[in-house]
Amino acid sequence: MAEIILKNVSKVFNNEEVIKDLNLKIHDGSFTVLVGPSGCGKSTTLRMIAGLEKQSSGEIWIGDQLVNDTPPGKRNIAMVFQNYALYPTMTVKGNIEFGLINKKVPRHEREELIREISEIVGLTDYLNKKPQQLSGGQRQRVALARAMVKKPKVFILDEPLSNLDAKLRGQMRTELIQLHKRLGTTFVYVTHDQVEAMSMGDEIVILNKGEIQQKASPMTVYHDPNNIFTASFIGTPAMNIIDYRLMKDDLPALNGDVKYVGFRPENILISRTENTDPHSVHLFGEVVTRETLGSETIYTVKTNAGVIHCKSFIEPLDSVRHVRLQIPYEKLYFFNNQGERNRSVTIKRIEPVLVKGGR
Amino acid sequence: MAWHKLRPYAMIAPAIVIFCLFFIYPIGYMIYLSFHEWNFVSPDKQFVGMQNFASLFGEREFIEVMQNTFIYTALTVSLTIVISLLLALWLNNNGSVYSLVQGAVFSPHIISLVSVSMLWMWLMDTDYGLLNWFLNLFGLANVSWLTDPSTSLFSLVIVAVWKGIGFNTLIFIAGLQSIPRDMYEAAQLDESSKARTFWKLTLPMLSPTLFFLTIIGMINSFQVFETISIMTQGGPINSTNTFVYYIYEYGFRYFKIGYSSAAGVLLLFIVGLLTILYFKLLAKRVHYR
Numbered sequence: 213m214a215e216i217i218l219k220n221v222s223k224v225f226n227n228e229e230v231i232k233d234l235n236l237k238i239h240d241g242s243f244t245v246l247v248g249p250s251g252c253g254k255s256t257t258l259r260m261i262a263g264l265e266k267q268s269s270g271e272i273w274i275g276d277q278l279v280n281d282t283p284p285g286k287r288n289i290a291m292v293f294q295n296y297a298l299y300p301t302m303t304v305k306g307n308i309e310f311g312l313i314n315k316k317v318p319r320h321e322r323e324e325l326i327r328e329i330s331e332i333v334g335l336t337d338y339l340n341k342k343p344q345q346l347s348g349g350q351r352q353r354v355a356l357a358r359a360m361v362k363k364p365k366v367f368i369l370d371e372p373l374s375n376l377d378a379k380l381r382g383q384m385r386t387e388l389i390q391l392h393k394r395l396g397t398t399f400v401y402v403t404h405d406q407v408e409a410m411s412m413g414d415e416i417v418i419l420n421k422g423e424i425q426q427k428a429s430p431m432t433v434y435h436d437p438n439n440i441f442t443a444s445f446i447g448t449p450a451m452n453i454i455d456y457r458l459m460k461d462d463l464p465a466l467n468g469d470v471k472y473v474g475f476r477p478e479n480i481l482i483s484r485t486e487n488t489d490p491h492s493v494h495l496f497g498e499v500v501t502r503e504t505l506g507s508e509t510i511y512t513v514k515t516n517a518g519v520i521h522c523k524s525f526i527e528p529l530d531s532v533r534h535v536r537l538q539i540p541y542e543k544l545y546f547f548n549n550q551g552e553r554n555r556s557v558t559i560k561r562i563e564p565v566l567v568k569g570g571r
Numbered sequence: 572m573a574w575h576k577l578r579p580y581a582m583i584a585p586a587i588v589i590f591c592l593f594f595i596y597p598i599g600y601m602i603y604l605s606f607h608e609w610n611f612v613s614p615d616k617q618f619v620g621m622q623n624f625a626s627l628f629g630e631r632e633f634i635e636v637m638q639n640t641f642i643y644t645a646l647t648v649s650l651t652i653v654i655s656l657l658l659a660l661w662l663n664n665n666g667s668v669y670s671l672v673q674g675a676v677f678s679p680h681i682i683s684l685v686s687v688s689m690l691w692m693w694l695m696d697t698d699y700g701l702l703n704w705f706l707n708l709f710g711l712a713n714v715s716w717l718t719d720p721s722t723s724l725f726s727l728v729i730v731a732v733w734k735g736i737g738f739n740t741l742i743f744i745a746g747l748q749s750i751p752r753d754m755y756e757a758a759q760l761d762e763s764s765k766a767r768t769f770w771k772l773t774l775p776m777l778s779p780t781l782f783f784l785t786i787i788g789m790i791n792s793f794q795v796f797e798t799i800s801i802m803t804q805g806g807p808i809n810s811t812n813t814f815v816y817y818i819y820e821y822g823f824r825y826f827k828i829g830y831s832s833a834a835g836v837l838l839l840f841i842v843g844l845l846t847i848l849y850f851k852l853l854a855k856r857v858h859y860r
Contacts, residue, residue: 289760
């Protein structure tokens with residue numbers, strides 16, 4: 213078990229700086245998820261921790277050890293790859309055993325470890341099969357077993373579930389969470405899937421263009437985003453971000469620098485009748501599309517302030533064309549010119565509030 | 572029968588006709604001739620039964636030819652494969668130097684074997700050759716590359732290896748590039764040494780390539796003819812006489828068609844047998860993805 217510290221780490225590929233002066237502390241025993249769009253540098257960061265990629269500058273610490281010049285095999289880490297990266301010419305047992313033989317673990321000890329691990333991941337009956345005879349989920353288990361058997365200080369997982377079908381992915385997600393609880397080892401997990409990030413991580417690091425946008429717990433990231441990027445990256449559908457000028461008439465006077473206003477689709481109250489709550493923004497619009505997902509319905513509504521996505525958990529409003537939207541003031545997020553969150557903005561509650569309705 | 576049923580047969584008919592005419596018929600005719608005595612011009616072919624085969628094995632010259640062929644094949648195939656594999660491992664990188672070397676190594680493959688033979692005859696000339704000039708430069712004595720029975724066969728092996736390396740290297744590089752990179756990264760994380768990674772991962776992954784090149788190389792070497800015909804004519808003292816050249820000599824210089832056909836049948840038999848053996852024995856150990 214070990215914490216990981218990245219100090220002023222940068223990485224340059226072909227004169228292009230993909231990681232810029234990254235400072236990151238991954239807590240011992242945490243399940244940290246690095247998430248971001250493709251090309252944000254999350255995999256590069258992971259590979260630098262693993263030692264598969266050398267950082268251009270900066271320091272990487274694993275535990276109390278500076279690992280800048282330590283080869284991957286000596287870093288006490290194990291990695292699970294997106295494509296599993298199994299050894300196709302070896303049996304399942306051979307795959308699990310390979311690292312142990314390299315570490316010169318005696319035979320009886322190896323047998324014991326393999327037996328134990330294959331029981332945990334449910335591979336006991338497949339030990340003599342070759343990887344190509346296994347299904348995707350089973351291969352993923354072999355990859356996990358191969359990583360676990362080394363009893364590493366840190367587990368590194370690079371989009372391990374992206375090659376699995378949706379059902380299996382959900383199942384493996386649960387299994388990974390349980391595995392983390394059981395082992396108590398530090399997990400560093402890379403994904404582009406925000407659902408995966410939210411459901412698995414106890415700490416989320418959101419990256420964009422090689423820079424950390426926010427590092428916090430899933431709920432903090434969701435409820436208290438630092439900037440527009442984080443706000444719109446986490447959550448489906450994404451947070452509605454509206455230019456303040458378009459909403460100026462719908463809002464009372466604000467104190468502070470505000471360029472954009474954001475609100476989550478699920479915080480909008482959608483109805484066909486007029487609502488007059490004085491502490492809410494009121495918008496009027498036309499329903500463009502309706503996505504009924506069973507438990508919820510997602511509406512795309514065209515309003516004066518722009519196109520707005522709303523999520524509603526009540527029965528779908530099937531025949532209605534024009535709807536009224538109500539967003540409570542306390543559910544609004546304000547962002548400045550640079551897209552950074554402006555947390556100091558408050559709405560002066562002057563009564564009576566001028567309520568803007570529709571036509 | 573309706574046209575639509577006939578059509579597929581009509582489509583492949585040209586290929587089948589050509590195949591039969593230039594492949595099946597000559598083989599059949601060769602087998603037929605191997606039981607006869609014929610001088611290529613006389614109208615009557617005398618049936619002699621197995622006599623051609625019997626005299627073939629009674630001939631000391633032919634036993635030597637067989638030995639030569641096997642030594643030549645074994646050396647050429649093994650040297651070509653080892654050298655091209657090493658080259659491929661080195662060249663399996665991106666960069667202008669690598670592609671330059673790759674191109675240079677490949678170029679002999681596109682030169683006609685006749686030109687290659689002429690070139691090497693000149694290089695290996697005992698008195699004026701470039702090879703001996705180099706040897707002299709280091710104070711070494713001249714080597715009679717092609718005119719000494721103890722070196723002549725090896726000299727031919729050098730030519731074959733030189734010509735074969737390019738193609739083999741190219742195929743090996745293609746094989747190496749199809750090995751996923753993350754497998755090597757996993758091996759790195761598993762603390763696998765370079766040598767162990769090569770023996771346990773790279774080589775097994777390359778086994779289909781290795782298998783293919785061995786078979787192709789073996790069949791080609793068994794049928795070596797041009798270099799021998801141009802450079803040594805089987806000499807000196809029969810030291811470079813191999814199977815196909817022997818068949819050619821007896822057939823088209825001494826006009827002992829029956830005898831030479833018997834040798835041809837034997838060659839067909841040996842190559843066929845080796846191929847079957849290879850597939851049976853090696854295929855089990857080859858990893859196909």
